[in-house]
Amino acid sequence: MRQLAIWRPGSTRVLPGFGLSMGISVLFISLVLLLPITGLFGQLAGLSLAQYWAIISEGRVVASYMVTIGAAAVAAVVNAVFGLLMAWVLVRYEFPGKRLLDALMDLPFALPTAVAGITLATLYAGSGWMGGLLEPLGFQVAYTWVGIALAMAFTSIPFVVRTVQPVLEDLPAEVDEAAMSLGATDGVAFRRVIMPHLWPALVTGTGLAFVRSLGEFGAIIFIAGNMPYETEITALMIFVKLQEYDYAGASAVASVVLFVSLTLLLLINIWQGRFVRRLHGGKG
Amino acid sequence: MSIRLQNIAKHFSSTQALEPINLDIHEGELVGLLGPSGSGKTTLLRIIAGLESADRSPQAGKILFGDRDVTNVHVRDRRIGFVFQHYALFRHMSVYDNVAFGLTVMPKKRRPSSGEIRARVFRLLEMVQLQHLANRLPAQLSGGQQQRVSLARALAVEPDVLLLDEPFGALDAKVRQDLRRWLRRLHDELNFTSVFVTHDQEEALELSDRVVVMSNGRIEQIDTPDTLYRSPKNRFVFEFLGDVNHLEGKVHNGVLTCGDAHLNVDLPNGDEELLLRPHEIRLTEQPSAESHLPVTITAISPVGAEVRVELEADWLVKPWLATVRHADFERLEMSRGQRLFAHPRHWHRFKEDTKAPAKQGRAA
Ligand SMILES: Nc1ncnc2c1ncn2[C@@H]1O[C@H](COP(=O)(O)OP(=O)(O)OP(=O)(O)O)[C@@H](O)[C@H]1O
Numbered sequence: 001m002r003q004l005a006i007w008r009p010g011s012t013r014v015l016p017g018f019g020l021s022m023g024i025s026v027l028f029i030s031l032v033l034l035l036p037i038t039g040l041f042g043q044l045a046g047l048s049l050a051q052y053w054a055i056i057s058e059g060r061v062v063a064s065y066m067v068t069i070g071a072a073a074v075a076a077v078v079n080a081v082f083g084l085l086m087a088w089v090l091v092r093y094e095f096p097g098k099r100l101l102d103a104l105m106d107l108p109f110a111l112p113t114a115v116a117g118i119t120l121a122t123l124y125a126g127s128g129w130m131g132g133l134l135e136p137l138g139f140q141v142a143y144t145w146v147g148i149a150l151a152m153a154f155t156s157i158p159f160v161v162r163t164v165q166p167v168l169e170d171l172p173a174e175v176d177e178a179a180m181s182l183g184a185t186d187g188v189a190f191r192r193v194i195m196p197h198l199w200p201a202l203v204t205g206t207g208l209a210f211v212r213s214l215g216e217f218g219a220i221i222f223i224a225g226n227m228p229y230e231t232e233i234t235a236l237m238i239f240v241k242l243q244e245y246d247y248a249g250a251s252a253v254a255s256v257v258l259f260v261s262l263t264l265l266l267l268i269n270i271w272q273g274r275f276v277r278r279l280h281g282g283k284g
Numbered sequence: 285m286s287i288r289l290q291n292i293a294k295h296f297s298s299t300q301a302l303e304p305i306n307l308d309i310h311e312g313e314l315v316g317l318l319g320p321s322g323s324g325k326t327t328l329l330r331i332i333a334g335l336e337s338a339d340r341s342p343q344a345g346k347i348l349f350g351d352r353d354v355t356n357v358h359v360r361d362r363r364i365g366f367v368f369q370h371y372a373l374f375r376h377m378s379v380y381d382n383v384a385f386g387l388t389v390m391p392k393k394r395r396p397s398s399g400e401i402r403a404r405v406f407r408l409l410e411m412v413q414l415q416h417l418a419n420r421l422p423a424q425l426s427g428g429q430q431q432r433v434s435l436a437r438a439l440a441v442e443p444d445v446l447l448l449d450e451p452f453g454a455l456d457a458k459v460r461q462d463l464r465r466w467l468r469r470l471h472d473e474l475n476f477t478s479v480f481v482t483h484d485q486e487e488a489l490e491l492s493d494r495v496v497v498m499s500n501g502r503i504e505q506i507d508t509p510d511t512l513y514r515s516p517k518n519r520f521v522f523e524f525l526g527d528v529n530h531l532e533g534k535v536h537n538g539v540l541t542c543g544d545a546h547l548n549v550d551l552p553n554g555d556e557e558l559l560l561r562p563h564e565i566r567l568t569e570q571p572s573a574e575s576h577l578p579v580t581i582t583a584i585s586p587v588g589a590e591v592r593v594e595l596e597a598d599w600l601v602k603p604w605l606a607t608v609r610h611a612d613f614e615r616l617e618m619s620r621g622q623r624l625f626a627h628p629r630h631w632h633r634f635k636e637d638t639k640a641p642a643k644q645g646r647a648a
C-alpha cells in the first residue's frame with residue numbers, strides 16, 4: 001500500500017521527474033492545506049492562553065463536544081457494521097441492480113450536504129414519512145441526538161464501503177473455500193480468515209467516517225434542533241461565533257476539532273502501516 | 285475411500301459445463317483429470333469437493349464416498365482436502381497456524397489437545413520438509429514451498445479424499461517435476477484416494493494410476509496411462525496425448541496414394557486419413573516395396589534423448605514431425621535440405637461417423 005520513498009541525498013533515481021512532481025505537490029499542499037491552517041493559527045495569535053482555554057472549555061462548547069463525539073461514535077459504529085455488510089454484498093454476490101446499488105453508495109458524497117440535511121429533516125420530522133411511523137411508537141428522531149447520528153451516518157457511510165470494498169475484492173473466494181474445506185463453520189471462517197484481512201481497512205474506513213462526522217455541518221443542522229447544551233454540534237458553535245464576528249473564538253474552537261481529527265488520522269495511518277507490513281512479511 | 289459419481293451434470297445459467305457423467309474411482313487410487321481449457325475439469329473436481337453443486341434437474345445425480353451418499357453434504361462435512369492452484373493460504377497466519385487451522389476449528393469434543401496438534405503439525409511439516417520455516421508467513425515462501433504448505437494443511441485433517449486443482453500449474457518446470465515425484469510418494473505412503481486436475485498430458489500420464497480424459501464437459505476415455513497412450517478410444521484422445529502427423533489420401537486396391545507418395549495399407553477402397561506419432565516414423569535413404577514417401581528435412585532439434593526432425597513434402601498439407609535416435613541421426617548424416625524417405629512403422633485411423641473401434645495398422 002502507501003509507502004514513503006526514503007530520501008537519500010546523492011542517490012540516483014530510476015523514476016524520473018521526482019523534483020518536479022514533488023515540488024508541485026508541496027506547492028499544492030501549501031496553498032490548499034497549509035495556508036488556511038496557518039490563517040487559523042494566525043487568528044489564535046491574538047488570544048492569551050487563558051483566554052483560549054476559557055473559550056474552548058466554556059460549558060456550552062464542552063456540551064457540544066460531547067454531543068458531536070457521542071453521535072459521531074454511534075454513527076461510526078453503525079457504519080462499520082452496515083458498511084461492512086454493504087461491501088460484502090457488493091463484492092461477493094451477483095444480483096440484478098448491483099451496478100445501481102454500487103453507484104448509489106457514492107450518493108452521500110455527490111449530494112450537497114444541505115440537501116441531504118433538509119431531506120432527512122423532512123423525512124424524520126413528526127409530519128414526515130418516517131417520523132410519522134416512528135413517533136407514535138415513541139421514537140423521536142428529528143431534533144434529538146439520534147437525528148444527529150443519523151445525519152452523520154448518512155454522510156459518512158461511503159468511507160467505510162469504499163475502503164473495505166477493494167480489500168474484499170482482493171481476497172479470493174478460494175480463501176473462504178479453503179477454510180470451509182478444512183471444516184470451519186461460516187462464523188469461524190469469517191472471524192479467523194476474513195476479518196483479519198479486513199481489519200485495517202475497516203478501522204481506517206470507520207476512522208475516516210468518524211473524523212468526517214466530527215466536522216459535518218450542513219447535513220446535521222436541519223435535523224439537530226440545535227438546543228443549547230443538548231443538540232448543538234461543535235461545527236454549529238463555530239458558525240454561531242462567526243456570525244457574531246468572533247473570529248478568534250471561532251478559530252479557537254475550530255483548532256480543537258482540527259487537533260482531534262489530525263491526531264486520529266495520524267494514529268490510524270501509523271497503525272495501518274504496521275499491520276500492512278506484517279501481512280506482507282516485512283517486504284513492504 | 286472410493287468415489288462414485290452417478291449422472292453428475294452441471295449448467296452455469298445456459299452453458300453446459302458438464303454433460304451427465306458417471307465415474308468410479310477406487311479406494312487408494314491416484315486419478316488425473318486431463319483435458320483442454322474449458323473442458324470442465326475444475327467444475328467436476330469442485331462438485332466432488334462440494335464447493336459447487338451439480339444440477340438437480342432434469343434428474344439429480346449422486347455422489348458416493350464409499351457407501352456414504354454425500355450428494356447433499358456440505359463441503360465442511362465431506363472430509364475432503366482441497367488444494368488450490370494458487371495455494372489460497374491464509375496470508376496473516378504463520379506456516380504453522382495454516383497447517384494447524386483444520387485441527388483448531390474442530391468442534392471441542394473431537395479436537396485434539398494442543399500438544400497433540402503441535403505434534404501432528406510438526407510431523408506434517410517434516411513430511412513436506414518445511415519444519416524449519418514453521419514461523420514464516422506465506423509471503424516469505426517460494427511458490428513451491430507455499431504449495432507444500434497448502435498440501436500439508438489439507439492433509440492435517442486426515443481427509444478421506446484429496447482433491448488437487450492444477451496443483452503445480454503455477455510453478456516452474458524443475459519444481460513441478462520434484463513436487464510431482466514427491467506427491468506420488470506421499471500418496472503411496474499415506475494411501476488416500478486422490479483426484480488431481482491438469483492440462484499437462486505428461487504430468488497426467490506420469491503421475492496417475494488412471495487418467496480421465498475430458499473434452500467439452502464429456503469424459504472421452506478412462507484408462508491407465510499405458511492403455512490410454514497405446515490404444516486411445518478416439519481421435520480426440522489420440523491427438524490430445526501427443527504430437528500427431530496426418531497422412532490423407534485415396535486407397536485403391538490396398539495402396540494409399542497422395543500426390544507422388546504411396547503406401548501399402550490393408551484397407552478398403554475410399555478416402556482415408558491416417559495418423560502417426562513422431563516416433564512411429566522411420567527415415568531411410570531408399571524407398572521400400574511397401575512405402576514411397578519422399579520428404580525433405582526442414583528443421584532439426586538435437587536436444588534431448590532423441591533428435592526431433594521436421595519434414596516437408598509437396599504431398600503433405602502440414603509438415604511432419606519425426607523423432608529419430610541419435611545413432612540413426614549420425615549414421616544418415618542428416619542435415620537441413622536433405623531428401624529422405626519416410627516409413628511408417630505403425631499407423632492409427634479413427635472413423636468419426638461410426639462408433640466402431642479404432643483401427644490400427646502396421647507397415648513393415
Ligand atoms: N462460475 C462459472 N460461471 C459460468 N460459467 C462457468 C463458471 N465456471 C466455469 N464455467 C464454464 O464451464 C466450463 C468449464 O469450466 P472449467 O473451469 O471446469 O474448465 P477447466 O477444464 O477447469 O479449464 P481450465 O483448464 O482452463 O481451468 C467453461 O466453459 C467455463 O466457461
Ligand SMILES: [Mg+2]
Pocket residue numbers: 325326327
Ligand atoms: Mg480449471
